[in-house]
Structures are given as structure tokens and as C-alpha cells.
Amino acid sequence: xxxxxxxxxxxxxxxxxxxxxxxxxxxxxxxxxxxxxxxxxxxxxxxxxxxxxxxxxxxxxxxxxxxxxxxxxxxxxxxxxxxxxxxxxxxxxxxxxxxxxxxxxxxxxxxxxxxxxxxxxxxxxxxxxxxxxxxxxxxxxxxxxxxxxxxxxxxxxxxxxxxxxxxxxxxxxxxxxxxxxxxxxxxxxxxxxxxxxxxxxxxxxxxxxxxxxxxxxxxxxxxxxxxxxxxxxxxxxxxxxxxxxxxxxxxxxxxxxxxxxxxxxxxxxxxxxxxxxxxxxxxxxxxxxxxxxxxxxxxxxxxxxxxxxxxxxxxxxxxxxxxx
Amino acid sequence: xxxxxxxxxxxxxxxxxxxxxxxxxxxxxxxxxxxxxxxxxxxxxxxxxxxxxxxxxxxxxxxxxxxxxxxxxxxxxxxxxxxxxxxxxxxxxxxxxxxxxxxxxxxxxxxxxxxxxxxxxxxxxxxxxxxxxxxxxxxxxxxxxxxxxxxxxxxxxxxxxxxxxxxxxxxxxxxxxxxxxxxxxxxxxxxxxxxxxxxxxxxxxxxxxxxxxxxxxxxxxxxxxxxxxxxxxxxxxxxxxxxxxxxxxxxxxxxxxxxxxxxxxxxxxxxxxxxxxxxxxxxxxxxxxxxxxxxxxxxxxxxxxxxxxxxxxxxxxxxxxxxxxxxxxxx
Numbered sequence: 310x311x312x313x314x315x316x317x318x319x320x321x322x323x324x325x326x327x328x329x330x331x332x333x334x335x336x337x338x339x340x341x342x343x344x345x346x347x348x349x350x351x352x353x354x355x356x357x358x359x360x361x362x363x364x365x366x367x368x369x370x371x372x373x374x375x376x377x378x379x380x381x382x383x384x385x386x387x388x389x390x391x392x393x394x395x396x397x398x399x400x401x402x403x404x405x406x407x408x409x410x411x412x413x414x415x416x417x418x419x420x421x422x423x424x425x426x427x428x429x430x431x432x433x434x435x436x437x438x439x440x441x442x443x444x445x446x447x448x449x450x451x452x453x454x455x456x457x458x459x460x461x462x463x464x465x466x467x468x469x470x471x472x473x474x475x476x477x478x479x480x481x482x483x484x485x486x487x488x489x490x491x492x493x494x495x496x497x498x499x500x501x502x503x504x505x506x507x508x509x510x511x512x513x514x515x516x517x518x519x520x521x522x523x524x525x526x527x528x529x530x531x532x533x534x535x536x537x538x539x540x541x542x543x544x545x546x547x548x549x550x551x552x553x554x555x556x557x558x559x560x561x562x563x564x565x566x567x568x569x570x571x572x573x574x575x576x577x578x579x580x581x582x583x584x585x586x587x588x589x590x591x592x593x594x595x596x597x598x599x600x601x602x603x604x605x606x607x608x609x610x611x612x613x614x615x616x617x618x619x620x621x622x623x624x625x626x627x628x629x630x631x632x633x
Numbered sequence: 634x635x636x637x638x639x640x641x642x643x644x645x646x647x648x649x650x651x652x653x654x655x656x657x658x659x660x661x662x663x664x665x666x667x668x669x670x671x672x673x674x675x676x677x678x679x680x681x682x683x684x685x686x687x688x689x690x691x692x693x694x695x696x697x698x699x700x701x702x703x704x705x706x707x708x709x710x711x712x713x714x715x716x717x718x719x720x721x722x723x724x725x726x727x728x729x730x731x732x733x734x735x736x737x738x739x740x741x742x743x744x745x746x747x748x749x750x751x752x753x754x755x756x757x758x759x760x761x762x763x764x765x766x767x768x769x770x771x772x773x774x775x776x777x778x779x780x781x782x783x784x785x786x787x788x789x790x791x792x793x794x795x796x797x798x799x800x801x802x803x804x805x806x807x808x809x810x811x812x813x814x815x816x817x818x819x820x821x822x823x824x825x826x827x828x829x830x831x832x833x834x835x836x837x838x839x840x841x842x843x844x845x846x847x848x849x850x851x852x853x854x855x856x857x858x859x860x861x862x863x864x865x866x867x868x869x870x871x872x873x874x875x876x877x878x879x880x881x882x883x884x885x886x887x888x889x890x891x892x893x894x895x896x897x898x899x900x901x902x903x904x905x906x907x908x909x910x911x912x913x914x915x916x917x918x919x920x921x922x923x924x925x926x927x928x929x930x931x932x933x934x935x936x937x938x939x940x941x942x943x944x945x946x947x948x949x950x951x952x953x954x955x956x957x958x959x960x961x962x963x964x
Contacts (some may be wrong), residue, residue, distance in 0.1 A: 365870055398872030411867035413881045415888075415960060428874040459960045475871060 314342040314482050314515040315380035317362065322375035324357050324366055329586045331357045331370065333539045336614065339483075339532075341380065344509055344516040346530030346547065348523050348562070350583045354539040359485050359519045361386075363401055364393045379483060399429045402476025402484040404469070406491050411472055412460040418471055419456035422478065429479055437478065444474045448504050466497035473504065477512065484509075487519045502528050523562060527551060535559050538584045538595030540611075545620035555622045558596050594625065602626035637956050644949040651945050652938070659937040660711055663930050664704060673928045674724045692724070711934070720938070721931030725923060731935040734920065739939065742905045742916030745833050749840025750898055756841075757848020758890065762883060764849060765856035776849060784846025789907040792839045796911055799835060806835050836912050843904070844897055851893060855886040888959055895951030899944030 317339035324332040332354040339345050349355040360366050362377055364385045376384045382396055397403070405411035413421055419438065426437045442452030448470040455463070455471060463471065469489060476484055489505060490498040506529050509516050520526060526533050526547060533551070534544035535558065543556040554560045558579075567576040581599035589595055597607040606625050614623040617631060671692055678688035714721060720731035760776050767773035783791075799805050819825055859865065859882050868878050905918035913919070917936060924932035955962050 360870075363870055365866075367866070394872045394874075396872065397870055403867075403870040405863065405867050405870075409863035409867070411864050413864050413868070413885070415884055415958075416881075417960075424873060424877050425871055428872055428877055461961050472867075 314513050315382065316341040317380070317483065317515060317517075318376075318378045319358075319361070320376050320378070322358070322361060322377065323373045324354070324361055324370055325373045326370045326586060330373070330589070331539050331586060332361065334375070335536075335539075335541045336375075337534055337541060337544065339515050339517060341515055342513060343531045344506070344518060344529050345532045345534060346518045346520060346526030347534045347536055348520060348526050349536035350521060352583055352585055353536040355519045355521075355536045356487055358536070359403075359487050359517065362483075362485055362517065363397050363403060364388055365397070365403075395429070398425060398476075398481070399479045400481050400483065402473075402479075402481035404472045404476045404484065404486040404489055406488040410460060410468075412468070414460050417457055417459055418463075422456065422475065425475060425479070431479070441474055441478050444478060445470065447508070448473065449500075465493050466501065469493065469497075469501055470504065473508065477508065477514075482513065483515045483517075485517045485519070488521070489518060490520070490522070490525055498525075499528075505529055523551075523566060535562070538589045540595050540623060541614065541621075542596065542624065543620065543622045549619060555617070555620060555627050556596075556624050557600050557602050557626065561599070596624075600626075604629070637953060640956055641949070641953060644952060648945040648949055652941055655941040656712070656715060656934070656938055657708070659934050659941075660708055661704070663933045663937075664707075666925075666928065668928045677927070720935040723924075723929055723932045725927045725929040725932060731931045734932060735917070735935050735939055738915060738920040739917050741914065742902060742909070742918060745837045745914075745916070746840055746898070746902060746905060748833075749837040750844055750894070752837070753841040753843075753845040754848055754890075754894055757845045758852045758887065761849045761852025762856050762886070764853045765860065765886075768853070768857065777853060780846040780849030780853070782846065783842055784850060786843075788839065788843040788904055789911060791843050792835075792908050792911040795835050795839055795842075800912075806831055832914070836908050836914050839908050839911075840904075847893070847897075848890070851890055852886065855889055856882060859886045888955075891954055891958070892951050895947040895954070896944070899940075899947035902940045902943045 319335060319337045319339075322332055322335045323330055335354075335358060337345075337358075347355045347358065357366060357370065361372060362379075362385070364372070364377070366372055372386050376386050378384050379401070382400055385393060385396065388396065412418065416424075419441075422437065422441050423434055426434050431437050438456065441456065445452035445455050450467060450470055455467065460468065473486075473489075486505065490501050493501060502525065505516070505518070508514070509529075518526065518530060530547045532544065533547040535542050535550070535556065537558050543550060543554065543559045550559065551563065554563050561577075561579040564577050565579055567573055579599060584590070584595060584598075590597070592611065593609050594600070594607040594612050597603045600607065602624075604625055610625070612623045612625045612628070614621050615628065617627070674692045675685075675688055678691065679685055683691070711721070718732060720735070723729050723731050723734050726734050757780075761780075764773045764776035764780070768777070800807065862885070865878060865882060868881060873881075902917060905916055906921055907918070908914070909916045909918035910922055917939065920932065921936040923929070924936060
């Protein structure tokens with residue numbers, strides 16, 4: 310069992326649903342001990358990418374190519390069913406959206422905790438309950454009361470903390486959070502983000518946060534990756550990407566954020582719509598239909614992801630500018 | 634537990650009102666059926682060779698009252714009797730109290746109905762789970778189709794088919810002659826129990842087959858719904874064992890079926906009318922038919938009432954059961 314933050318290397322990952330690619334040729338590295346944020350619109354493939362880390366893409370989806378190499382675990386893409394089951398929960402934690410009911414409505418949290426322990430062969434179940442109470446207490450909840458509650462007796466923010474507890478209680482050091490703050494009110498959102506940040510530091514984790522909210526990433530992530538139409542179009546240190554976005558999609562995204570101060574019209578929505586699985590172009594750049602910098606080459610050649618200093622960008626226009 | 638008691642009190646109150654309403658309606662409907670029960674009883678006696686004048690007197694005695702009062706006063710008498718569990722006297726069964734006639738025949742309905750439903754519930758639920766898990770395979774399809782087919786065939790058609798095949802053509806089971814062979818001494822002997830089973834087999838099988846399809850279909854769709862729930866994927870992503878996830882699915886999926894189970898238990902007493910007629914099985918249903926053809930008002934009202942009570946009680950049980958097994962309802 311890994312006792313420290315593992316590094317993760319995703320290489321050339323392609324995930325298809327009925328032969329339509331939801332994630333295409335994505336390469337991404339999660340350095341040990343960092344928080345990486347993946348930002349994208351609905352249908353950009355970010356959740357599919359997150360599930361790939363646990364080799365849990367739901368049928369009819371399947372991983373068609375590529376690898377997900379995790380330190381001290383291995384390439385999970387090649388794992389057999391029982392092998393990957395043992396890794397899930399115990400070494401890789403997954404936290405669901407708060408709006409999704411991730412708990413069995415008929416059982417108390419405590420009983421589900423025991424089911425989790427039994428599933429992973431935990432012998433000291435008392436110790437497990439103690440750890441769970443500690444974790445819940447750490448997140449500002451009354452552990453004993455929460456363990457004795459059913460899902461419907463918990464608020465959205467409480468459920469989310471229970472989800473985080475269940476992801477970490479077996480001492481996983483790689484954690485994936487899928488939209489951890491969606492459907493929570495602003496104050497609860499900031500509490501949860503603070504918890505994510507602090508728990509990440511305290512336990513020494515490698516964390517991946519999936520979100521459509523660029524504000525969430527700005528607040529917690531060290532590194533930022535932007536997804537569009539199943540491709541990773543830009544990635545780099547959060548601060549740098551936000552300060553000087555290179556890919557025209559990233560720029561459009563950031564320009565579309567309304568500010569608290571100033572004229573509301575300063576925020577400009579991106580024209581057009583994101584592609585769906587069926588409409589995503591088979592060749593050429595996936596973003597060209599909405600791109601202000603579109604060139605002829607964009608219609609035929611899919612831009613490769615190329616490194617520019619600390620940044621990786623997949624765009625013909627950026628390449629042209631660099632070489633000019 | 635206090636929640637359960639409070640609920641029970643509420644249910645009992647509502648149940649009583651429902652029973653009262655049904656008792657009232659059936660009382661007036663029964664008395665508006667064309668035909669005269671006194672005439673029917675008189676004709677029966679005369680046909681049996683009794684002296685017409687003496688027979689008329691006898692009939693009056695059997696009724697226990699002079700049916701000359703208004704419908705309203707008869708109704709009040711009836712309700713007063715109900716309060717003391719006195720349902721009146723059967724004319725068909727010369728002077729026997731209706732309660733006695735009903736309890737005697739009800740036991741031959743309750744057991745086969747319970748047996749048939751529980752059998753089909755068990756088999757149907759298990760196969761329904763299987764049909765849901767293997768829904769893209771041949772066997773899953775076959776199960777679902779068998780469910781739809783059997784669900785679509787009316788109970789009495791099934792009964793007639795079974796009677797034609799197993800009783801008439803093959804002769805494996807009797808299709809008449811009551812609950813037991815008349816030549817076998819009643820008692821706790823293998824012979825007597827054997828003949829009881831042989832006589833009950835076809836009715837039980839009909840009840841079971843008639844409700845089997847519903848269970849398969851209901852359980853299949855329920856399991857498919859639960860499989861799509863977020864917490865199942867969440868449990869998978871937490872690395873829960875398959876056996877544990879399976880239990881989660883099964884327990885969540887079976888919940889809505891308990892309501893249907895309780896309702897169908899109540900309704901099958903009504904369904905027994907057809908089945909018992911087909912197999913000439915002397916239970917509550919057959920008694921009801923007899924009472925109708927003979928214009929035995931008291932017995933008719935009593936039988937209707939018993940069926941109503943069965944349904945009301947089944948409903949109450951279903952709701953209480955829910956309180957126990959679903960924490961969300963306990964609130």
C-alpha cells in the first residue's frame with residue numbers, strides 16, 4: 310500500500326462510446342503531491358477521463374487505447390476486474406458530486422462504512438470507525454451522529470464531507486473529486502474547497518478535481534488542464550494559465566466569467582455550442598467551428614499537444630505565433 | 634416504535650371507515666338485485682318436498698326477522714349486528730350463522746391463495762433479478778417475454794387451460810369433489826394430506842402462474858432502475874464487493890414490490906371467485922357465487938365484507954411493513 314502521494318501518468322488515452330471518442334489521445338501527468346484541476350463544459354469528456362483513472366468507464370464506453378500509470382499500483386488500464394476492485398477505495402478515492410446520491414438510502418453511513426471495510430478486508434473495524442469519526446470531526450462534523458444517520462438526514466454539505474471521508478478512510482493517497490462543489494451554496498462551497506485543500510496537505514495526497522467552474526480550480530489547483538470535445542487543449546500551472554491563456558478556447562472561457570465589480574457586459578459568452586459525441590469532427594481541430602483564429606490547416610489536421618515552457622497547448626495558431 | 638403505533642391507529646381508523654362504506658354500499662346493492670330471497674328459500678324447501686305452508690313458516694324463522702320493515706330499519710339492524718360480529722343467518726345453509734359459513738369456507742381460500750402468491754413472488758422476484766442482470770442476453774429476453782405472456786393471460790383462461798390439460802386430458806389432478814377425497818377419513822394422516830394437496834394443486838398453480846408474470850416484470854424494471862442509481866456506481870468506485878453491491882440492489886429494488894404483494898394478496902380473494910368456480914373448489918369464491926345464485930343476502934354481504942376487510946388489512950400491513958424496512962418512511 311502506498312504511504313505517500315503517488316504520481317500519475319496518463320498517456321495517449323482514448324475512450325470511446327460505441328466507437329465515438331469521448332476522450333481522444335489525452336496525455337496528462339499528475340505530479341506527486343499536487344492538486345490538478347480539469348476544466349471543461351458538459352460533454353467535454355472530463356468525467357470520462359476521471360473514471361478512467363479507476364478503470365471504471367461505464368459500458369458501452371471502453372478504454373480503446375493508451376495507459377494510466379500510477380506509482381506503486383501500475384497501469385490500471387490492464388487490470389482485471391477483481392484486481393482493480395481492490396485498488397478502488399483503498400488506494401484511489403473517488404468523491405461524487407454532492408447532488409448525486411452516493412449513499413445507499415436504506416443503510417446508515419456507519420453500516421456502509423463497515424461494508425466498505427469488509428470489502429477491503431479490514432480486520433480492525435473498530436479502528437476504521439475511529440478513523441472515520443476523526444476524519445468527520447476534522448471536517449467539522451459530529452462523527453458519531455453522522456455515522457448513525459441515513460443519507461436523507463444529511464444536508465448537501467454534510468453528504469459531501471461523508472463522501473470525502475469514505476474516499477480517504479482507507480488511507481488512499483490518490484483522490485479524484487468529480488464536481489465536488491456543484492449544487493452547494495456559496496458558503497458551503499468555500500468550506501468544502503478549504504477542506505479539500507487542507508486535507509490534501511495534511512494527508513499528503515495527489516488530487517484531481519474535475520469541474521466546470523474555473524473559479525473552483527483557481528482556488529484549489531496547482532495545475533490546470535482544459536478539456537474541449539474530448540481533447541486536452543491546454544495545461545500548465547494554474548496561475549500562469551489564468552494570467553496568460555494561450556489556447557483560444559481557454560481565452561474565451563476566461564473572458565466569459567462575469568466579475569463581481571465592473572460592467573456585466575464585459576463578460577463575453579463564447580459563440581456557438583460545444584460539440585457532442587455525435588457532432589465532434591472526426592478530423593482537424595475540435596474547436597475550429599468556434600475559433601476566432603481558424604486557419605485552413607485546422608480543417609484537416611488535428612493539432613498536436615506541444616510544450617511551450619511550462620505550458621502544453623494543442624493549437625495551430627499558437628504554434629504559428631511561436632515560430633513567427 | 635411509537636411512530637409505528639401512531640400509524641397503526643391512523644390506519645385502523647381509516648380502515649374502519651372504509652369497511653363501513655363498503656358494508657353500506659354492498660348492503661343496498663345486494664338488496665336491489667332482482668329476485669326475492671324468501672321466495673328462493675321457499676322454492677328450495679318445496680322442491681325438497683316440504684309442505685308449502687310449513688315451509689313458509691320455516692323460512693320466516695330462518696330469517697330471524699319479518700322482512701317487512703323499511704330498507705332503512707333493516708340497514709340499522711344490519712349495522713348493529715356488524716358491531717357484534719353478527720352477520721346474520723344464511724338462508725342457503727339452513728339457519729347457520731354467516732360468520733360460521735364464511736370461516737369454514739375462508740380457510741380453503743386463504744391457504745391456497747397465500748401459497749400460490751408467495752410461491753410466485755419468490756420465483757418471480759428471483760427470476761426478475763436475473764432478467765434484469767442478464768437483460769441483454771437470450772435467457773434474460775426469454776424470462777421477460779414469459780413474464781409478459783403470462784401477465785397478459787387472464788386468470789380464468791389460465792385456470793381453464795390447466796383444468797383442460799392436467800385434470801381432463803392427463804387426469805393427474807381432480808377438478809371436482811371438494812377439498813379432499815370423500816372416501817378418505819379426515820385427520821392428520823399422510824393419505825388425507827395427500828388428497829388435500831392433490832385437490833389444491835391446480836388452484837394453487839393457477840394463482841401462482843397468474844401472478845408470476847407481474848413479479849418478473851416489476852422486479853426486472855425495479856432492478857434496472859436501481860442499477861442506474863448513483864449510489865451503485867459510487868459503491869463500485871469505492872471497491873465494494875460484488876456480493877455487497879448485489880445486496881444493496883436487491884434490497885432497494887424489492888421495496889416497491891411489497892406494496893404490490895400486499896395489494897395482490899387482498900385482491901386474490903376476489904380472484905378466487907373464478908378459480909374456485911373452475912376447479913369446483915369450495916372456498917370463499919365458490920360460496921360467494923352460491924350466495925348470489927340463491928339470493929342469500931346475508932351471506933352475500935358477508936362475503937363482500939370479508940373480501941373488503943382482507944384488502945384493507947393487506948394495505949395496513951403493507952404500510953406498516955414499509956415503516957419498518959424503509960428508513961425514509963419512518964420520518
